[in-house]
Amino acid sequence: MKKIISLTSAAALAALTAASLPVNAADGDKVYGTLNIPYADFYSAEIESAYDVDAVSSATTSKWAMNEAGKLVSGTYNDGNGTILGVTFPVEVDSADVDKLEKYGFAKLDEKPAAYKEVSVSGDMLTVSKLVDTNGEQNVSGSAEVSTSTRYGDYQLNIKGYPEETDLYGVIVNTKEGDKYALRHLENIWRAGQISWSAGITTKEVHGNELKYDNYTSSMGKTVTSVTFITLDGYTTVDVGEKYLPVKFAGEVKADDSSAGTGKTSLSLTGFPDDYKENISVGEGFSVSGSEISYTNAKPGKYTFTVTDENGKYAPMSGDFTLTTDDIPVKYSDGKLIKVDVFSDEDVANYIKNIASVEVNGTAYNAAGKRSVKIVGEDGTLDFDVKSGENNVFDGSGNYTVKITATGYTKPLEFEIKPEAETTAATSKTSTSNTSATTSKSTSSGATTNPKTGVPSAAAPLAVLALAGAAAFALRKKNS
DSSP: OOOOOOOOOOHHHOOOOOOOOSSSEEETEEEEEEEEEEEEHHTTTTTTTOOOOOEEOOOOOTTTGGGGGTTTTEEEESSSSSSEEEEEEEEEEEEGGGGGGGGGGGEEEEEEOOOEEEEETTEEEEEEEEEEEOOEEEEEEOOEEEEOTTBBBBBBEEEEEEOSOOOOOEEEETTTSSSEEEOBBBTTTTTTEEEEEOOOOOBOTTTTTTTOOOGGGGGGEEEEEEEEEEEEEEEEEEEEEEEEBOOOOOOOEOEEEEEEEEEEEEEEEEEEEOOEEEEEEEEEEEETTTTTEEEEOOOEEEEEEEEEETTSOOOOEEEEEEEEEEOOOOETTTTEEEEETTOOOOHHHHHTTTTEEETTTEEEEESSSOOOOOOOOOOOOOOOTTTETTTTTTOSSSSSEEEEEEEEBSSEEEEEEEEEEEHHEEEEEEHHHHHHHHHHHHHTTTTOOOOOTOOTTTHHHHHHHHHHHHHHHHHHHHHH
């Protein structure tokens, strides 16, 4: 196995200029440096000029500019306005061409790099060679998972065995049929060995960026056998076996929402190829017949059904539907959601599992997803110390209006939480104005407040001090 060289990206290497180096790397009339190479030129010899590789335009805030070493698009250069143009990579050039390459950001290196591209220039035209890998190509065994359900195009490969702890300057997907597909940063190359592309069915990714797919439409139905990664150390080709890319199509699946319990809901599939042999699955307690999904004793919530091709030629498709109820099986009591008598423990667990958002004093917090705030625990207990970022969800006042929304439950659960002292004063017939005055004085003494109850934690210690003072006075009177 080859040793991976320094993690310093080619973008950082480009900062090493002749002025800062006593000696520049040279081999006869050859000079080594780094160059801003457009994607089309970088990949030209790698994929045998099969197609020109476009630049990448992205509206995703600032991600396109994260090109420092170790960052998301390290080793790339851009136009300063959202478009990644190519990569900054080591090159070998004739000394006579150095001046001509200044507009490409050429910067000399102090030593010959382990991997580089041979570059010549004629007028405004660059000629860029296939990668020269002085250490020899590294071939490793790995694996890949293929997903046809991705927010970033039509196909996503999660690759194991890719070169880690180093920046990636290029990625090439190789197929059993002999095709090579060149990938670009941000739109196709992601972190942790994840790559994706559009083949023309999904043409806009999750952030709204338009995906370029013309050069990838032929990948549908092909079989990926390896993926080549280009780093500052050269080629690393990961053998992934044979991973078929199922054919995708512009079809649609839909099932209507319905009532929980026992019943049926309609199902429709449109735009499917004639030779698609459908196999539809939902889950335990559900069955599919024709254009209907039937179910028995189904709890409220969201359900997913999947349509697969028994012949394996086409990609699967899936859809969601929600079963609903007007009933709420829980109520709030003493810091916890507890069961309403007529419901079961399973009903309570299902409700908690489906909580989508919790609103506290007018501010709503997502209860599921990447940036969720876990306010209600699995046992129904409310976490009064929970934070959203750096801010407390519960402000410590003890006065809270809470609204909980759960998927499948058409009505929100709403309740108020009051300080225990206030609740006691309101419900006890023996409460006096003096008691209220004492509580007020305790609160104003600088005592901390329990975020759940709003009761000052120093109230008990003050009472103890009062008793101690009375005892001391009695003892002094006895001694005198």
